[in-house]
Amino acid sequence: MATSGVTGCDGILEAIGETPLVRLRRFLDVPEVALFAKLEACNPGGSAKDRPARQMIEHALDCGEIEEGTTVIESSSGNMGIGLAQACRYYGLPFICVVDPNAQPQNIQIMKALGAQIEMVQKPLDGSYLSARWHRVRELLRKIKPSFWPNQYANQQNPLAHQLGTIREIDHALSGDFDYLFVATSSTGTIQGCRDYLRQRGRRAKVVAVDAVGSMLFGGTAGTRKIPGLGAGRVPQLAVGQEFDLVQRVRDIDCVIGCRRMAAREAILVGGSAGGVLQTIHTLSSQLAGKTCVAILHDSGTRYLDTVFSDEWVIRETGYLPQEIQEYMNDRPLSLSNATLSQEVAASP
Ligand SMILES: Cc1ncc(COP(=O)(O)O)c(C=O)c1O
Numbered sequence: 001m002a003t004s005g006v007t008g009c010d011g012i013l014e015a016i017g018e019t020p021l022v023r024l025r026r027f028l029d030v031p032e033v034a035l036f037a038k039l040e041a042c043n044p045g046g047s048a049k050d051r052p053a054r055q056m057i058e059h060a061l062d063c064g065e066i067e068e069g070t071t072v073i074e075s076s077s078g079n080m081g082i083g084l085a086q087a088c089r090y091y092g093l094p095f096i097c098v099v100d101p102n103a104q105p106q107n108i109q110i111m112k113a114l115g116a117q118i119e120m121v122q123k124p125l126d127g128s129y130l131s132a133r134w135h136r137v138r139e140l141l142r143k144i145k146p147s148f149w150p151n152q153y154a155n156q157q158n159p160l161a162h163q164l165g166t167i168r169e170i171d172h173a174l175s176g177d178f179d180y181l182f183v184a185t186s187s188t189g190t191i192q193g194c195r196d197y198l199r200q201r202g203r204r205a206k207v208v209a210v211d212a213v214g215s216m217l218f219g220g221t222a223g224t225r226k227i228p229g230l231g232a233g234r235v236p237q238l239a240v241g242q243e244f245d246l247v248q249r250v251r252d253i254d255c256v257i258g259c260r261r262m263a264a265r266e267a268i269l270v271g272g273s274a275g276g277v278l279q280t281i282h283t284l285s286s287q288l289a290g291k292t293c294v295a296i297l298h299d300s301g302t303r304y305l306d307t308v309f310s311d312e313w314v315i316r317e318t319g320y321l322p323q324e325i326q327e328y329m330n331d332r333p334l335s336l337s338n339a340t341l342s343q344e345v346a347a348s349p
Contacts, residue, residue, distance in 0.1 A: 013058075013090055016043050016050045017165045021173045021294075026265040028282060032289040035281065036178075038170055041270070041300030045086045046079070048166065048298045052189055053083030055161035056150040057091065070146045071096060075133040077103030078228050079299055080152050085114035096144075098136045100129035104228065106303060130233055153187050153236035162193025170194075170294055176201065179291040182208045182281055184230050184273035184298055185217055188239040194296070195244060205294075206245040210277045218247045226252045226317045227272035227308070229298060248284075250276035253318045253325075258282065259301055259308045261329045269301030272308050 009015040019042040024035045040048035060066040072088050074081065075098040088095035097111050098119045108118055119140065125132035141147050152158050170181075181198070183191040188209075195207045214223030215231025217239055225231050230250075232239070250258075258275030261282070262268050270278070274297035281293055307313045311322045 011090060012044050013054050013087060016045075016054055018169060019043060021170060022268075024266050027262060027278060028285045030285040030289055033281075033285055034292040036170075036174070036292070036294045037268070037278075038166065038294065038296045039268070040166070040296065040298050041302075045083045046300055046303070047083065047271075048162075048190060048296065049079035049083040050086065051083075051161040051165050052152060052155075052158040053080060053087045053150075055164070056152070056155050056157045057084070057087040057093070059157045060148055060150070061091065066093065066148050067146065069094075070148050071144045072148050072150065073098070073137055073140050073144070074150050074152070075099075075130075075137050076152070078107055081111050081116070082107060082114070084150065085111040085116040089115045096140060098133045098140070100124075100133055102129065104303065104306075106306075128233065152189065153238055155238075158187060158189030158238065159193035159196065162190045163197045164193075166190065166296065167194040167197040170296075171197065171201070171203070174292070174294070176203050177292065178205050178294050180208060180288065180293040181205050182210055182277045182293065182295045184277050184296070185209045185211050185215075185239075186229055186232055186273075187236055188217065188242055190296060190298070191244060192238070192242060208246045208248060208280070209244045210248050210250060210273070210280050212276070213249045213251045215249075218244075220249065227255045227276065229271070230255070230273040230276060248280045250280060251318075253314075253320050253328075254279040256308050256314055256318065256320070257325060257328045259304070260325060263301065263309075264329065269309075270297050271299035271301055271304050273298050275308065 020039045022037050022039055024037055028035055043050040071094040073096045074084055077099045081097045085095055095116045096119050097116045100121050112118060121132040121136050125135050137149060141149055181194055183194060185191055191209055198205050211217050212225045212231030214225040216222050216235050217232050255272045255276040258279030259270055262270050262278055277295045281295060301309060314320060
């Protein structure tokens with residue numbers, strides 16, 4: 001229906017993007033650093049993943065890979081699952097999300113409320129739940145026709161969504177005038193889209209990948225990781241051979257400290273990977289004086305109340321006590337004390 005003169009979004013998917021870029025004046029102790037945060041939690045599905053979810057579905061619709069009645073099948077236990085549940089519901093497409101027992105119950109509830117069918121794998125395959133989930137996705141694709149697998153870990157529409165949206169918005173808001181961009185990595189879709197946009201325009205900004213200790217990206221060694229959405233247990237197709245200006249690794253506890261410091265100093269609840277990004281900047285802050293830095297913060301702390309913001313969870317999973325966290329939050333950051341901005345360019349093997 002034509003609604004001439006009426007402003008606003010035509011449907012919920014049009015509300016994706018144009019998230020706030022917020023100047024943080026309190027988070028760092030070094031006032032000479034101009035720090036901006038891109039609050040991706042303000043997307044309607046609650047995370048940066050709304051962007052690639054919409055892009056992958058709309059591209060598949062445009063090129064006929066999805067037609068009426070096609071079942072969309074994806075393996076995700078977090079933000080991508082929610083973004084896809086939203087986009088599929090909007091277009092009236094059946095959506096099956098394959099999850100494992102580690103999925104956050106709240107995320108499953110959100111997906112179900114958006115009409116998704118949840119397929120829970122019960123046992124790991126070759127020791128890995130990820131392998132079990134991918135195996136199940138392939139089985140379902142064979143069984144259900146027509147069906148479509150967005151496969152965020154290999155789909156070029158994933159980085160493209162950030163190239164067309166996230167970084168374009170940041171670049172426009174700051175007129176291209178910034179020195180560092182800090183981005184958490186998993187599929188590497190967000191950081192690739194941002195890097196490509198900046199390089200195409202000849203911008204000076206250095207692009208810093210914030211990855212988890214225990215992630216296999218960028219030559220890392222596999223290990224236990226407890227923060228959802230950050231890092232990868234195997235190098236996804238999308239990440240092979242990708243290079244960024246700098247790679248910094250954070251532990252689970254660094255993410256916790258970053259989240260709690262952000263809540264205490266800026267009154268903003270951010271999710272675990274965002275805490276890791278912020279703690280990285282905090283650690284490097286003395287080397288960033290005079291620079292303008294941008295942090296992309298993927299989601300909100302409201303989905304981490306039972307983990308990052310729960311003292312019981314933090315003690316159980318990291319061994320750190322609330323008093324210690326308080327000290328790290330207030331004092332010189334001890335968690336990444338050897339970090340330096342002179343590290344070499346790193347690539348995924
Ligand atoms: C909370 C959170 N942070 C960071 C990322 C990493 O984004 P990307 O997959 O684009 O590398 C994700 C991806 O799922 C995420 O959910």
